[in-house]
Structure formats: structure tokens, C-alpha cells
Amino acid sequence: MKNYSSLQIGGKHFSNRLMVGTGKYRSTEEMVKSLSNSESEIITVAVRRITNNQTGENLLEKIDWKKFWMLPNTAGCSNSDEAIRIATLGRELAKLSGQEENNFVKLEVIPDKKYLLPDPIETLKAAEILIKKGFIVLPYINADPILAKKLEDIGCATVMPLGSPIGSGQGLLNLSNISIIIENAKVPVIIDAGIGVPSEASQAMELGADGVLINSAIALAENPPLMAKAINYGVKAGRNAFLAGRIEKQSLAVASSPEKNISI
Numbered sequence: 001m002k003n004y005s006s007l008q009i010g011g012k013h014f015s016n017r018l019m020v021g022t023g024k025y026r027s028t029e030e031m032v033k034s035l036s037n038s039e040s041e042i043i044t045v046a047v048r049r050i051t052n053n054q055t056g057e058n059l060l061e062k063i064d065w066k067k068f069w070m071l072p073n074t075a076g077c078s079n080s081d082e083a084i085r086i087a088t089l090g091r092e093l094a095k096l097s098g099q100e101e102n103n104f105v106k107l108e109v110i111p112d113k114k115y116l117l118p119d120p121i122e123t124l125k126a127a128e129i130l131i132k133k134g135f136i137v138l139p140y141i142n143a144d145p146i147l148a149k150k151l152e153d154i155g156c157a158t159v160m161p162l163g164s165p166i167g168s169g170q171g172l173l174n175l176s177n178i179s180i181i182i183e184n185a186k187v188p189v190i191i192d193a194g195i196g197v198p199s200e201a202s203q204a205m206e207l208g209a210d211g212v213l214i215n216s217a218i219a220l221a222e223n224p225p226l227m228a229k230a231i232n233y234g235v236k237a238g239r240n241a242f243l244a245g246r247i248e249k250q251s252l253a254v255a256s257s258p259e260k261n262i263s264i
Contacts, residue, residue: 007211009188010104010136010157012069014041017205018235019071019190021215023049024167025224028062034218034228035068044071044106044213047090065097071138073106079119080126083109087130105130106160106213107139116166120147124154131155140192143174148181148189158187160213163204164194167216171200175207182208198227198234205238206246 006013019042025031035043043063050059072090077083087105094102107130109122118140124147127137136157141147143161151159161181164170171194172178182189188210195201196217204212214231221227 007188009138014069016041016232016235017211017239018201018232019044019211019213020218020228021213022046022059022063023075023215024219026219030224031219032062033225035063037225038218038228038232040232041069042071043068044073044215045090045093046075047072047086047093048076050093060093060097065099069104070094070097070099070102071104071106073140074108074126075110077109078111080109080122080129083107083122083126084129084133087126087135088133091135103134104136104138104157107137118142118162120144123147124150127151127156128154138190143177143181145177145180145184149184152185152187156187158190158210159185160190160192162193163191163200166193167220168194169196169217170194171196172203172207178204178209179207195231198230200234201231202234202238202241205235206241208242211235 006015007017016039018038018040020035020038020040021044022031023046045059072093074083074086077086090105091103107123107127109119109126110116111119120141123139123141127139130137131154138158138160139151139156140160148159148161159181161178163172190211190213191204191209192213195212195214201212212235218224218228218231
């Protein structure tokens, strides 16, 4: 039975299935407008980069946290110890934003500096500890069905397989594994990384993903606010298509008009 209800993560309900990042924008103004156009309810923030090094601007002050739910992430961490420390700091930042009950964390453990691929062993290790500390853990992983199931079994609130390497805009290169993860998961599956255009976001949703998280495709577009709006439409279209149920593929053409004449 397909789930027509809202996206549910950690006991919270969200009506929009697009999550958006806050990095790489050319200006704070572009970021704020893009966040608004995306209609996203979940905004991820790199705890290590809460302050813009170039401008000194603090995201806690620039974003309306009564409108968006903060998803602190552990970007920049290369092992489980670092990730746990940054996640703890992220929870405090969420409290400072006014979200006292926010225990969400997007868990990223990435020692690979060239391809930025997540470490499965350190991710699993950090997830186990963070869950025991009361965190709602959303782990970023390779499209590995076995790892996804292990993370679900220890209590992660979602799994977040990559479509292709972070920021690459290569789209969904791991369709078979992503499909297996979606088929087996009893928690929401959020496709994170690699999506470049609205059609790829739609494709992810058509597969049955519960949501997508997008940053670079919006922030690095020529017109980020317009791209945010377009990707929002793509996510909604893909979700509706999944719920509607596509026609079966046929090996031959099938006439769309009846063969027999209809008397008028």
C-alpha cells in the first residue's frame, strides 16, 4: 500500500519532501530567496560552517527558524569521534535557534577528500552512539543496501543514499541499488547528493524515494531561486507520479483509440 501521508521523521510530520542545503550560495540574499522558493521545511546546516568565513554572517540570524526545521550536519568530519562531537554542538545550535526539542542530525563521516565518499564503518559506529545519546540520526551513505538495513535496524530515522558523488550533478548512477534500498526500507529513504536538475529529482521520487536533499544543484545554478522553484515542482511531480502508478512497459505499440467504431 503506497503511503499518501506526509513525510514522517523522528515523530515529526513534513508536507514537503524536498530538503535544501545552505552552502555554496553566492550571497545570503540568494540563499534566503531560494529557501523560500523551494517551499522546503527542512534546512540542513553544516555545523562547522554556521558562520560564513567571507562575510562573517551567522546563519542562525539570517534564517527564520520558526519557518524551517534545522537539520544540523556533520560535514567535514572524517571519523566517528569528530562526528559525535560536531553532532552534539549542532544540537546546541538548534536550541539556540529556538528549537528546544530538535535532536535531528544529518550524519556525514567522510575521510575521502578526492571523491567525498562516506565511510560506512565509521558512519555505523557514530550512528550507534548518537542514537544512544537521544539523537534522531539521518545517515548519509553510499547506495549500499546491506549498510542501509543495518542502520535502520540500529534505529536510524532515515537512510540517505547518494545518487552520485556530492556536487557532481551526475544524477542517479546507482539506480539498481537505490531501488533495492527503497524496496527493503521501513524508514524513509532520502536521496542525497548528485542530483543536478528537476527531472532527476522527479526520477528519484518516481522510484519511490520518500524525499530528496539538494544543495549544489540550486546554489550553483545561474538563477538559484528559479532552480529552487523548478526542483520543488519536480519533487512534487515525481511523488504524484509514483502514487498514481505508471503504465506497464510494452514490447509493442498499443493503440490508444478503440479498434471498433463507436456509434453516435
